[in-house]
Amino acid sequence: MSNKNLKDYWKRNLLYLVILLSIWFLCSYGAGIIWKDSLDSVRFGGFKLGFWFAQQGAMYIFCILIFVYVWLMNKLDKEYDVHED
């Protein structure tokens, strides 16, 4: 594999990381902590929304984020021909 390809591969990887980690930050530190009080005025069944993000929602989103990352990276590995087997 050429150096240029390697650089591109790494850049795409970093781009995925930035996007996914932004979502990670927004749903936990954002919705669950920083904007918790204002989101709490919205109700979601018996939950106040900010409280729900902090004690439930953030964790569901974390799970989804990892599996999205796995899917994206498996595709990227194939595209740049750096996958194993």
Place this chain on the structure above:
Amino acid sequence: MDVKMWTYLIVGLTFALYIGIAIWSRAGSTKEFYVAGGGVSPLANGMATAADWMSAASFISMAGIISFAGYDGAVYLMGWTGGYVLLALLLAPYLRKFGKFTVPDFIGDRYYSNTARTVAVICALIVSFTYVAGQMRGVGLVFSRFLEISIESGVVVGMVIVFFYSVLGGMKGITYTQVAQYCVLIFAYMVPAIFISLALTGNAFPQIGFGSTLNDGSGVYLLDKLDGLNQELGFAAYTDGTKSMIDVFAITFALMVGTAGLPHVIVRFFTVPKVKDARQSAGYALLFIAILYTTAPAVAAFARTNMINTVSNKEYATMPEWFKKWETTKLIKFEDKNADGKIQYLKDKETNELTVDNDIMVLANPEIAGLPNWVIALVAAGGLAAALSTAAGLLLVISTSISHDLIKKQLNPNISEKNELMWARVAAGLAIVIAGYFGINPPGFVAAVVALAFGLAAASFFPAIILGIFSKRMNMQGAVAGMIVGITLMIFYMLKFKFGLFDGGKDAVAGLAKSWWFGISPEGFGTVAMLANFAVAWAVSFMTPPPPAHVQQIVEDIRIPRGAGEAHAH
């Protein structure tokens, strides 16, 4: 059958299972001992990681802490799950590609120095011992309450069991035992949670149940009811909490980063065959962890509602049996200050008559809710599974640090494989004895001690590993300086504000809260110490020469999944 008989039966059966697995999967080589031969499937590894990860603190203490802290408990929920996102995206795949046995291995090779390796070994030992102490206390707690033997004998029984399967089986034995322990602990956690959720709200899913209306026909939402109960007694509303925003932020961050930096968690990702598996296995691990972690806040809310309803303003003489039993362990204390024979449970310290230890909420929950005896016994077995699986994982890190990182890599590089394996077993044995000592002379709350281990991991390893992967320019001088500054700062802050060492001991701790730096508690200080580590590492690395070419090549190499030989054939 009574609770005690059921507990002997269920705990006995699960222990027999763990020992059976240990004998079936005992390790023959150092590779099997350290990383289970590198052939564990991602799903099994995910499950083992979940059990390894979920300690006595997660199982026994967490719901109790949330129960008392309300919204503030979210720091543990988000902190101990969000770290897996960092682990999966920033660490696990690259460390798997690097393909050695331990975290100090990575630090030592990436920073081309035995000084860096030694600093990493010391950090790993400090973190692991801090953490393992909490586990042994959890084991003692369960034994003393449910088998009605002394905490000391309980700890000794636990030590013998862990000794047996970790010393014999190494990583291979531990991995497959942890898979079994995950199944035991998650079953033990979910059964009472589902029962109680059905009883209180009529919803079988605790995660949805705690946002539903109460089953008593009032049509009031459970959380609204709980907010009301809390406020009536003078506490903050359950869904609000009392910590400052910056502290909540800092604690959550320290726990997340600490999770990603814990050596016993990272090493689990060396056991899968491929880079692809390391990523996937982090996903499975979080999924299995999230089953318990999304249930815990529901258990917390149910337990608090049940407890207030059972004790508040009720006659002491009419208290159920569990209340008296926990009183004998001194984890529930009642003092009838106004001599009216009733229990006043209030925020105000002057008039409050009841203190309930965090650690008993999960263990006592099935009894408070009046569930059948076998469920109560099951919870005891689950608590033990959680504590033992984590203790075993930590002991392995301790023994590997000594036999591999210290003896093999530094003191005696020519040591034979057989002797290295023997040293690993001796070190594991010694570590168990020391851990047992901490279990019998426990250093305070399980979760409080464990939380500090995260601060230490965040302050030492995380920056060194991240910079080692994402910056080719980071050199030995920077990484070593960063780790030393980070862990020293964290230890200093912990001694000063958690143990009051410089201001007259434990009694001074409460008064010192006013002088916390930036208003951040010792639990959250790992975030600050981590930033200091990053800053020092950057500054020092720019004043000193860049790493040699072969090290920069290592960095290039771990960034792509395919095996080194093939990937570089242009």
